[in-house]
Amino acid sequence: MGSFGKWLTGIVILAIAALLFQLLTPWGARAHSVKMGESVKEALNTAGFSSIDVDMSGNVARLSGTTPSEDVKNTVVTTAENTFCEKCTDRKNDNIWHEVDARDLTVKKLVPTVSPYTLSGMRDDNGGVILNGYASSEAERDGILADAEALFSGMVTDDKIKIATGAPDASWRAVAAANLAGLAKLDDGEFSMNGEDSFLKGMTMSTDIRSEVNSLVASLPGGYGGAANIVVPNAEADNTGTINSEEVCQGLFDDLKGDAKINFAYNRAEINDEASLTLIRSLASAAKQCSNFRITVDGHTDADGSEAYNLDLSRRRAEEVVRNLVAFGVDVNNISGGGYGESRPIASNDTPEGMAKNRRIEFTVTRSK
Template sequence: MGTFGKWATGLIILGVVALVLEVFTPWGAKAHSVAMGNSVEATLKDAGFGSLNISMEGNVAKLSGNLPSTDAKTAALTAAQNAQCEDCAGRRAGGARWHEVDGTGINVVKPMLTVQPYTLTGIRTKNAILILNGYVSDEAERQELLAVAETLFPGNVTDQTVKIAQGAPNSAWLSVASANIGGLSLLETGRFTMKDSSSVLVGQTSTVEARNNINEAIAALGGSTNISVPNMQAANIGQINDEDVCQRNFERLKGDNKIEFSTGSAEIAQAPSLALLANLAAAAKQCSSFNVVINGHTDIEGDSENNLVLSQNRAFAVANVLIAQGVDAAQLSAFGHGDTNPIASNDTDEGKAQNRRIEFTVTQSK
């Protein structure tokens, strides 16, 4: 063989060696692995699966992450398997695909429902059954809520539809719910309603102490209450001739309870409100030598003139109930102030609820 032939043969041998080294040596395989990984990543991104993570182990593309359905997982695997790499394809005999795809790291996680308004209700029946209905943020929170309920109502918890959803107004949702369940455990009957950032607990209990404990616990978490004590009456001590004592008697009986009206009307809405007014009527009759001024107030919803009329009508409605309970009409005065005297911010539902109120003031002798 001549010099040229030897030279050409040498070049061919060197080329074959280089090709073998490119395919089978660690640095050649690593280069192909990186290139293939980049190709798979780009293909998945173009197919809408950019949230998945890709790592290459040799010629295996390992995918991981969360997808919303098995169909989405199948589509992602197909896209990854069909990814093209000019430097990698055809490296196997018969033109087989150079890379493989491992999708065991992909989890199918259904997207969580987001609801508005975000609500949770609890009802305590006369048989001490607790019925829960509404939403919590995750399964751990749901189990914690049910554990609290089961502790306070052992064997008597009915979890109708406590579901998992996004939309809770703040991280205190579970704390407020637990406090409301605790409040229900001290009542004879009652219910709580949580709606976004507002929380209201209403019901009946047999003692003033229980009512005060509930009011304090709920108020500490920004909620409101309307707890009546049906059997509580004005102290049976005959006529009271001290204005301050009469005022304190009204305040003790009313506590943090509200006289509730139907929305936008002067109709007294709930039986607990009527029971409260019956007790206040008894107190007024014991203070018959003093005037009792009834002041109605509203929040800022609606027209100011309409609010003034509404507050007046509500004050008159309260006076009429007291008169029907035997209070001398001459002892009572009723005024409406509309939305002019807020005691809380009207920027929140809780503040508006506080501003919608009836106040009683004992004044000078008749």
């Protein structure tokens, strides 16, 4: 064999040896890359970042996936950078053999799912509106705020709308717009949305405006139930819709009654003034909107007279209120009355003012009939 042949044979032998060394030795660069990738992935899993993928390209660990914030992203990158590879010896200091590429690691804020899914709007003392609740996206929140700004120009005084999922469907925005439009027509009021139910209450001096608001509430998108209770001073109640929230119904009764009293003839169960009958008419209208619930009417007296007499008087007065409510259209099966006499005072019976407070009628809304 000539010298050239020997030289060529030597080159081939060296090439084969180098290839075998690369393929078989566990200390080759390819083995280091695999081991390094496994070490990085294990470190991320241990740190709670199992959703992050690791793809090794030589000594570069390419990270991909999403994190909920920049801080979390930085923690992921730091964890990957500080990963030790015990198998990757004789490389850089502290067995750190690799580099980290985080260009495919993105930040995507987590959007929580909430229940109940709510939105409320309330007129403030300056005629503006305070909003609170949820929208499904930044775009939807911006849209609701734009609707409010168009109706209450420069008077959207508070913005507490948070981003969350859980709305019944895409019509949530349209229901919010209808309630905002109704609220803007009133002199005072508020609306509340809870899932597919919404309720708008308030006051206006015009029966025409009340009719407009009632029409808005009655024409909500399919699947949504709306109710409105709009007070017009010195006008008969004209409410619309059914209220499906026990809490809202109780609040409605509390608001309508407020500090007003149902007055009775002295030591009798006869209602003796038109103002009391007007109040009972408003309460009857509310009770009809709350037809899915039971209304309990409780009578109370002061401590003047015997306990037995006061117990009987309070019962008869409660029953008289029930009789009037039924006369104004409340389903008799949805309402009941009872008396507690002087047993549940809310003020001292030692003063005329305290005794007057203890002579009262209370309304309680419960789900069971």
